[in-house]
Amino acid sequence: MATYLEKNGACYERKTNLQVHPEDRISIFDHVNIVPMTKxxxxxxxxxxxxxxxxxxxxVVEKNVPGPCTGAKFLQNTNDICHVIGMMYEKLLTDYNTDLTNEQCFRSxxxxxxxxxxxxxxxTRFTNKLAVYGMxxxxxSLLVTYKSSRNIQVHRPYWNIRPDVxxxxxxxxALALLNTANQNSRFAEAFQLCTSCVYDTQ
Known part of the structure; x- marks a missing residue:
C-alpha cells in the first residue's frame, strides 16, 4: 500500500491510511513525480x-479542509492535561483543608x-488524603512538575464537570489525551489516577 504525507499548513504527517476527498489536492510520486499537485x-x-x-x-495530500498538525494537537492536549491536573489540585486542597484552621490551610x-x-x-495528612485516590x-510530584514546567494558564471549561456529560x-x-501527549508510563499512571480523582470514576 502507498504511503501518504498529509499536509496541514507547514506540517507534513506520515500516514499509512488516509481518506482522500475529491477536492483534496494530491501529488503522486514513485521515484519520480507521476502526478503533479492537482485535485x-x-x-x-x-x-x-x-x-x-x-x-x-x-x-502527498493537501487537505481541502485542513486540520491541526501534530504539533498543534500536542500543544492542545498538553493544555488540556494541565487543566485536568488543576481540577485535581482544587479537589485535593479541599480534602486536605477540611477541618483545619485558616492558618493550617493551603491554597496551593x-x-x-x-x-x-x-x-x-x-x-502524613497529605499522603493519607492522596491514598484515598490511590495516589x-x-x-x-510528576503532575506538579509537568504543569509547572509548562507555566501555562489553562482555562478550558470543556473539561469541567458538566451535568450534560x-x-x-x-x-x-481526558485519558484519550495521553495518546498524543508523549509521556512515559509512570506519568500515564499518575494522570489516570488524577482523572479518577477529578471525575469520581474508575
Missing part, C-alpha cells in the same frame, strides 16, 4: 488505484507538597 477529482481512477496499491508510491498544591517534605504532620507523593465519558475523553 484528487482530476486523477483518473486507474491511476489512483495503481498509486494507492503500490507500496513504492508516496502520495505546590506549597502543600513542599511543606509536606519538611513537616511530618503535613506529610502517592511521587504521582503528585457523564463523568465516565469525561474521564475517558
Amino acid at each position: 484528487r477529482s482530476n486523477v483518473n481512477e486507474t491511476t489512483w488505484q495503481n498509486a494507492i496499491s503500490n507500496n513504492r508510491s508516496l502520495i 498544591i505546590s506549597r502543600l507538597r513542599t511543606a509536606a517534605f519538611h513537616d511530618g504532620y503535613i506529610w 502517592e507523593m511521587w504521582h503528585i 457523564p463523568r465516565l465519558e469525561q474521564r475517558q475523553n
Whole structure:
C-alpha cells in the first residue's frame, strides 16, 4: 500500500491510511513525480488505484479542509492535561483543608507538597488524603512538575464537570489525551489516577 504525507499548513504527517476527498489536492510520486499537485477529482481512477496499491508510491495530500498538525494537537492536549491536573489540585486542597484552621490551610498544591517534605504532620495528612485516590507523593510530584514546567494558564471549561456529560465519558475523553501527549508510563499512571480523582470514576 502507498504511503501518504498529509499536509496541514507547514506540517507534513506520515500516514499509512488516509481518506482522500475529491477536492483534496494530491501529488503522486514513485521515484519520480507521476502526478503533479492537482485535485484528487482530476486523477483518473486507474491511476489512483495503481498509486494507492503500490507500496513504492508516496502520495502527498493537501487537505481541502485542513486540520491541526501534530504539533498543534500536542500543544492542545498538553493544555488540556494541565487543566485536568488543576481540577485535581482544587479537589485535593479541599480534602486536605477540611477541618483545619485558616492558618493550617493551603491554597496551593505546590506549597502543600513542599511543606509536606519538611513537616511530618503535613506529610502524613497529605499522603493519607492522596491514598484515598490511590495516589502517592511521587504521582503528585510528576503532575506538579509537568504543569509547572509548562507555566501555562489553562482555562478550558470543556473539561469541567458538566451535568450534560457523564463523568465516565469525561474521564475517558481526558485519558484519550495521553495518546498524543508523549509521556512515559509512570506519568500515564499518575494522570489516570488524577482523572479518577477529578471525575469520581474508575
